[in-house]
Amino acid sequence: MEICWLIELTGNTFGRVFRATTFGESHGPALGVVVDGCPSRLALGEEDINAELRKRRPGGSAVGTTRVEEDKAEILSGVFGGKTTGTPISIVIRTTGASSSAYEPIKNVFRPGHADFAYWAKFGFRDWRGGGRASGRETVGRVAAGAVAKKLLARFGVIVLARVVEAAGVKAKPLEVAEKDIGKLGKAVYSSSVRCADAIAGKKMADAIEKARAAGDSTGGIVEIVATGVPPGAGEPVFDKLDGELAKALAGIPAVKGVEFGSGFGAAGLRGSENNDSFYYDAKARKVLTRTNNHGGMLGGISTGMPIVARIAVKPTSSITGRQKTVNEEMDSVDIAVAGRHDPNICPRIAPVAEAMVALVLADAMMLQGMIPRKL
C-alpha cells in the first residue's frame, strides 16, 4: 500500500502577539507551554496556573474518567519577584502515574474516531502510548497558557465562561447571557458536576451520560462560550476576523465538529428583519448597544461591544468499550474494544479548554489593537 510519508511543519504555536507554543505527549516525561508576548508587570504565580488546571481535571462525578491526573505547574522563566518580565514564560507539567500497558496490545491498530491512522499517514512513526501528541491530555498546555491569558484579561474587565448547554441528548434551558450576570452564572457553572448552569437539566445530563456509559457507549453535546467586556474594535477585517480566529481556535479542540456564533445555524431559517439587531445608544453607559444579540458580538469580523457568544458541537468520545471493526498497520482487518479509563462524555472537560482558547484569541486580538497596553 502506498502512503504519503510526510511530516508536520509547525502547528504548535497559537497567536500573533500573545503567543503560546505547547509541547508534550500523553505519556512522555512532561507536557507544557511557552507563553511569549505577555505584558510585563502582571502578577503571576504557579497557583494561578494550577487553579485552572484543577478545572480541567476529571471530577469526582460519574461523568469523568476515573484516572487521577495530578497536574502541578512549574514556571521556569519569565517571572521575577512574582511579576512577569515580558520575556517568555515557560511552564512545565510533569507526567505522573501514566500507564501504557493498556495501549501495548493495540499499538499498531487504528482506533476508529481517533487520529491514529492520520498520524501514521503523516509521520510514519508515532508515540502510541496514550495517543501520544493527539491525546486530549495535550490540552493541559493550552489550559496553562489560557490561565495567563485569563489573568491578563481580567485586569481589563473581560471574563470568559464556558458551560455545557446540551449533553447526551439533554438540552439546558435557553439563556441569553447579559454582561451583568456573568459572575453569578460562573458560580452555578463551576459548582455543577457537568458544568451546566441549569441544575435540573444538569442532573438529567449526568443520568443520561451514565446510562450510555453502562452500555459500553459514549455521548456528545454542545458547549457555549460567552465573553463579556470586550470593547468594540477588536479583530482584523477580511481574513483574520475575530470570528475567524475563534472558529479556528475552537475547531482545533479535539472532538469538536462544529462552531457557530450568535444565531448560528439557526440564522439559516430566519428572515433579515428577524435576524438583524437594532442599534441604540445607551446614554448612561455611553455605549452603542444592540437590542438583541443574534450577531454574537461581532460584525464584519470586528467586536461590537456586545457579549461574544460561540457554541461548539462535541462528538461522542471515540474510545468505547463496545467492539468495533478496523484495520491495523499491516492492513489486516481486526476487531477492537478500547480498554483503559475514558471519559464517557467529554463536554465538561472541554469547557475549560474552550475558555482557554477563547481567552488566548481575545488577549491576542486586544493586544494587537492596543486595547491592552504592553506594560501594566
Add this chain to the structure above:
Amino acid sequence: MEICWLIELTGNTFGRVFRATTFGESHGPALGVVVDGCPSRLALGEEDINAELRKRRPGGSAVGTTRVEEDKAEILSGVFGGKTTGTPISIVIRTTGASSSAYEPIKNVFRPGHADFAYWAKFGFRDWRGGGRASGRETVGRVAAGAVAKKLLARFGVIVLARVVEAAGVKAKPLEVAEKDIGKLGKAVYSSSVRCADAIAGKKMADAIEKARAAGDSTGGIVEIVATGVPPGAGEPVFDKLDGELAKALAGIPAVKGVEFGSGFGAAGLRGSENNDSFYYDAKARKVLTRTNNHGGMLGGISTGMPIVARIAVKPTSSITGRQKTVNEEMDSVDIAVAGRHDPNICPRIAPVAEAMVALVLADAMMLQGMIPRKL
C-alpha cells in the same frame, strides 16, 4: 461618547506558503489580489480567472441582485509565456458602473447587521460608498485567487464543489457525496439558478426567496462544500489543524454564522458507536477508507483520504427595504430603509467564494506537506 480608536494591523493576507493578499473597496478604482507562492510552470491565463469570476456574478435569475458586474481580470505579473514563473501573480479587476448615490444619504448611519459601526469604532474613518472594504464585493479578489488554487489542485486530482443545501427554509434532499460522483454533481450545481443539485428543491428555494423579497425581506440558508482527492496526511496537528484552517477560512466569509464538518452539530446527539467510522482496506484502490464519513475527511486535524465535507450557515442578507431602527455617528436614534440593489438571498453567490476559500486552504496545506511539488 468614548470609543476605542484603533486600526487593523494586517488581516488581508491568507495562507502560509500559497498566499493571497486582497485589496480594494467596493466603489474604489479597482479590486484585486496578489497570489504569492504558486509553483512555477503552471499554465495560467486571464480566462482562467474570468471563468471563476463569472460564477460569482449575479445570475439572470430571481435570486440575484440586478446590478451588472462586469468583472474582467488583468494579470500584471508572475506569468510569462502563458506559464507561472514562481513570482507573485498580481491580478487587478477594474471597477465599472459603481453608483454611490444611494449611500450618500446614509453615510453616517450604522446599518443593522452590517459592519458600519464596527469599522467606525475601529478605524474612525471609513469609505461609506457601497460598504467600502466590508462589502461583499471584496470577495472578487478571493475568487480570483481561488481560481489559481483550483487550477493547481486540479493538476493533482483535487476537486472542490460548493452547493446550496438549504435556502429560505427549503432543504435539499440529503446526499452523501462519493468521490466518483463529483463531476456529475458539479454539472447539476452549475446549471441551477440557486446552485442546488436537487432540482425540485431548487425550484422551491427560488420561489421562497422571491416571496420574501417581495415582502421587503431577505432569507438565509446553508451551503455544503465537498473536496475530493485530498490524500491522507495534510494538515498540522494541534493549533493549525486542517479543520481549524477551514473553519477560519469559511467563518471569515461575510454573512457566515457557523461552520461544521462531517456529522457536525448532529454529532452532539449521537452515541460513539453511531458516530465512529469503521476503517477498512480497499485492496484494489490500495487505500485505507472508512465505511461512513461522519468524520468529514479529517481526524486529529489531518486529512484521512475520505472526501472533506464542510457546511456553513449563511444569515439572511442584512440589507432589507423594510424599515429598521438604528443610530448614526452623532448617536441620534434614526430609522433606516436600505435602498439599492441587494441580493435577497446570498447563498448562491457565497458558494463560489466558499469554493475559493477551501481551494486556498487545500493548496496551502498540500504544498506545506510536499504533496504539491514546487515546480510543475
Add this chain to the structure above:
Amino acid sequence: MEICWLIELTGNTFGRVFRATTFGESHGPALGVVVDGCPSRLALGEEDINAELRKRRPGGSAVGTTRVEEDKAEILSGVFGGKTTGTPISIVIRTTGASSSAYEPIKNVFRPGHADFAYWAKFGFRDWRGGGRASGRETVGRVAAGAVAKKLLARFGVIVLARVVEAAGVKAKPLEVAEKDIGKLGKAVYSSSVRCADAIAGKKMADAIEKARAAGDSTGGIVEIVATGVPPGAGEPVFDKLDGELAKALAGIPAVKGVEFGSGFGAAGLRGSENNDSFYYDAKARKVLTRTNNHGGMLGGISTGMPIVARIAVKPTSSITGRQKTVNEEMDSVDIAVAGRHDPNICPRIAPVAEAMVALVLADAMMLQGMIPRKL
C-alpha cells in the same frame, strides 16, 4: 546534469504589522506593492509616492544609466478623500519603454554576478527579459512602500537619510551625524549627483566612476543610513532584534554584500574601554543619552534613543561590457559581454532603496511597540 527543481514559497512580503508585498518583473506590464497595516487618517496622495520614485530615477549625471524610467504611481485602494482608511493600499506603476531585444541573445546564458543561474536552479523557468523579478527594477515597489512609511514616520519625528560615503575607491570625510543636523545634511545629499554630502569627495567619486565606465568596467562603494528621532524601546529581544531586522532588510537589497552598525567591523580592533559608550542624563531634554555612538543607536537589539547608524557594502555592478567567461543552460562554456544600459555604479540609486527599507523596518517596529498609534 542534476539540479534541484524547486520554487519559492513566499519571500515577497516584508514586515509584521506594517507590511509590504511587492510584485512585478522588469519588463512585465507593471510593478507595484500592496501596503497593509498603515494607520487610518494619514494624508496620502500619488504625489507622495512619485516624489520618492523620482529620487530613485537615474539622474542626468554621468553616474546613472541612460535609460529613461518614467515611473508614475497609481493608488488603487486604501485611500478615500485624500486619507488612508486603514485598509490595504495598492500601488501600481505601469512599465513604459522596456526593450527586451538586448536580452534575447543571452536568454539562456548565466551572466556572472547575476541571479540567472540561481533562479534557473530554483524555478526551472524564468522571465529573462531585463532580469525578470531579480532586476534592480523590482525595487520600485519597495520605494513606493517606503514613501508611505516615510510619510508616517515624519508625523512622529523620525527622519531617515541615506548617503554615499565611499564610491569607486573614493572615501567621503568621516561624519558623526547629530540629530539636529539631519535636515541640513539631507539638502546636501539630495543636491549631489552621487548622493554624497561631502561635495569635494563627491566630485572625485563621479570622476572615478566615469573612468571605470569608460574602461568597460564598474565600481562599488559604501552607503550609510542614519535615522533620527526613534524613541528608546523599539525592537524585540533575542531573534527579532531591531538590528537583526535592519540587517535582513538591508542585506536583501540587490548588490549588498555586508551590513554594519555603529562602530561595525571597526569594533573588532577596539578595546572595551574604547568601544563602550558612557550614558549621561540630559536634564534639559529629559533624556538618557550617550557621549559617543559606537553602539549605533541599539543595545540588546532595542533602540536607545540615539541616532540609528547603519552602513552597507555595495558590490560593483555585475553587468559590464568587458568580456567574461560563463556557461549557458546547456552547460556549454561561452563568452559574454553584457550590452544594454547599466549603471556603472549603483550606490546613488541604492541610497533611496536603503532609505525605504529602513523606513519600513522602523514603521513596523514602532507600530508593534505602540509608539505609533493605530489611528492618527
Add this chain to the structure above:
Amino acid sequence: MEICWLIELTGNTFGRVFRATTFGESHGPALGVVVDGCPSRLALGEEDINAELRKRRPGGSAVGTTRVEEDKAEILSGVFGGKTTGTPISIVIRTTGASSSAYEPIKNVFRPGHADFAYWAKFGFRDWRGGGRASGRETVGRVAAGAVAKKLLARFGVIVLARVVEAAGVKAKPLEVAEKDIGKLGKAVYSSSVRCADAIAGKKMADAIEKARAAGDSTGGIVEIVATGVPPGAGEPVFDKLDGELAKALAGIPAVKGVEFGSGFGAAGLRGSENNDSFYYDAKARKVLTRTNNHGGMLGGISTGMPIVARIAVKPTSSITGRQKTVNEEMDSVDIAVAGRHDPNICPRIAPVAEAMVALVLADAMMLQGMIPRKL
C-alpha cells in the same frame, strides 16, 4: 523624565518551518528551547545536545570566563524510542551555581555597552540578576536547537563550521575554504583554545587577549562561518533572501556589530571585472561551479551550490573591570566597575552560537524548499 513604557510582542521564535522558541533568564531556574517542525525519524538523544553545549562552555584556557557552567540537557518531548516523532522537541537546561550577589549593588545602574537601559526603557521591569534575558547565557537555548539542526543537516551532507579569524587585533592567515577541506579544518578549529585554525596566529591571539584582560580591559574580533554542501536553489527572492535570513540570524547574536558575505566590505573597492565570479561546468561532479567565490555562495538571495561564507564583527566584551561613567534608574550620574567573571574576548564562545544560527537558517530554508524531506 519621560520614557516609553513598552513591551516586547514576540521575538523569541526563529524560523518558518524548522522553528526554535527559546526561553529563560541567566539566573532563573532553567533555560531551554522548543524545536518545532523537525522531520520525524531522526535519531536524537540528549548526548547530541550535550556535545554541542560543551563547545559553548568556557574552556580551561586563558580566554574564557572562569565560571563553571555545567550544562546538561533534558529532552521532555518529541522523541520516542530514540527517534524524533515530528512533534515539538522541548529541551530544558537547569541552572546550577548561579550567584547573583555581584549584581545586587548595581541592580539599578545601566552598565555601558549592555542592554540594561534599553530593557528598562522597553519593559519598565527587569530581572537584573546576571543580565536576565539579555545575558549571553540565553544562547544556551540557541545552541541546543542548533544541535538538532546540525544533526539533521549532516544527514544531507551539509556541514557548518565557525572559526575565529581575528581577535584582539591579531589576524589569522587568509584561507578560502574548499568543500573537501572542511573536515580537516574542523579538527584544527575544535582543538584550538581560541577556535582559530591558524595555530601560530591562535597563540598570538591568546597572548593579546590575556594582555588586555590583565589591564582590566576586553577585546573583540571577527568570526568566519562556512557551510558546505548546500545545493543550489535554497532561499526566497526579494525580502526573504538566504543572505537576508543569515544577516538577521547573525546580527541578532549578542555583541555582533556587522555581517558580511563573500568579498563583503572589500567588494566596495573592487571593480566588476574583479568581483564577478566566472561560472564553469564541472562535468565529473555534474555541477555548475564558479572559479572564485566572491559571491559567498549566494546570488539573488538564492544558494548557488558554492560554499556559503559569512563573517561577523564581534565587539569587545562590554563588562570590564576598569571604571566607567554612567547613570542609574534615578538619573543620577554614577561610576561603575563591573565585577564578576567575564570573558575578556567572546569570539571563541560566539563561534558555536554562530554555527547554531547558521544551521537553523539552513535547515529551515532547505525544508522550505523540499531539499529535506518531511520524513527521514
